[in-house]
Amino acid sequence: MEAGYREELLAALRLQLEWGVDEALEEAPIDRFAVRAPQPLAMPQPDAPPVLATPAVKAAARSLLPMVPPPAAAAAALAAAAQDLAGLKAAIAEVDSPLRDTATNLVFSDGVAESGLMMVGEAPGADEDRLGKPFVGVSGQLLDRMLASIGLNRAENFYLTNILPWRPPGNRTPTDGEITLFLPFLMRHIEMVRPRHLVLLGGVSAKALLRAKDGITRLRGRWHQVETPAGTLPGLATLHPAYLLRTPSAKREAWSDLLLLRRTLNGDAAPQ
Known part of the structure; x- marks a missing residue:
């Protein structure tokens, strides 16, 4: 090799070192997960530029991490394993949810499980969280009076629960993630109780169980x-009593829903 050409190469290498280049790149990307045979070192030839040996690329050791099921899948497994209502309540208490850290009591159910009529709300409020029972606050008292007007009471004729067992902070609306997490427990709850009719109290409950996007005013x-694990059940969507407290003018529609419920229970109106 001519001395001048060699000096140019060395000068180029020195320039790259000054710029911070500390490794050589190949024309094609290296597959670092492939096992390659060690490359022999090239022996320098007289009057030839030094040849950099290509280092052997070792196969990257991939650590096999255990497959951790997502929270909803883990919740579904817990729900499916429950054998009775007491076991279902205990399983709910095991769910790792931030709601559990901010609530006081787990709110499971109230009323008569064997009544054949199951009512599903959205989540406990402050009074429910304090007492550990659903619909015991002001809206629950209104619900009791409404149902009493058609001859129903929770000591004999119906059963109450919510989608969420824990009170959301500040009584905020449940998030989609929270509903997804606890819906398997509600479905298992319905499967155990086996009601003949469902009443969906409020938009959150109605949209979750009907898998609908419409608001409660369209669904009611x-x-x-x-669709439930216990089969296809008739479900009546109606306004939540808390909404009626805020909007008294809507009580006319709620009364109409109650009359439809009464006629259906009497056998005078068949669920569509």
Whole structure:
């Protein structure tokens, strides 16, 4: 090799070192997960530029991490393993949810499980969280009076629960993630109780169980088909009593829903 050409190469290498280059790149990317045979060192030839040996690329050791199921899948497994209502309540208490850290009591159910009529709300409020029972606050008292007007009471004729067992901070609306996490427990709850009719109290409950996007004002006033592990059940969507406290003018629609419920229970109106 001519001395001048060699000096140019060395000068180029020195320049790259000054710029901070500390490794050589190949024309094609290196597959660092492939096992390659060690490359022999090239023996320098007289009057030839030094040849950099290509280092052997070792196969990257991939650590096999255990597959951790997502929270909803873990919750579904817990729900499926429960054998009775007491076991289901205990399983809910095991769910790792931030709601559990901010609530006082787990709110499971109230009323008569064997009544054949199951009512599902959205989440406990402050009074429910304090007492550990659903619908015991002001809205629950209104619900009791409404149902009493058609001859129903929780000591004999119906059963109450919520989608969420824990009170959301500040009584905020449940998030989609929270509903997804606890819905398997509600479905298992329905499967155990085996009601003949469902009443969906409020938009959160109605949209979750009906898998609908419409608001409660569009869903209320008629029977829907609710797919549950216990089979397809008739579900009546109606306004939540807390909404009626804020909007007294809507009580007319709620009264209409109650009359439809009464006629259906009497056998005078078949669920559509």
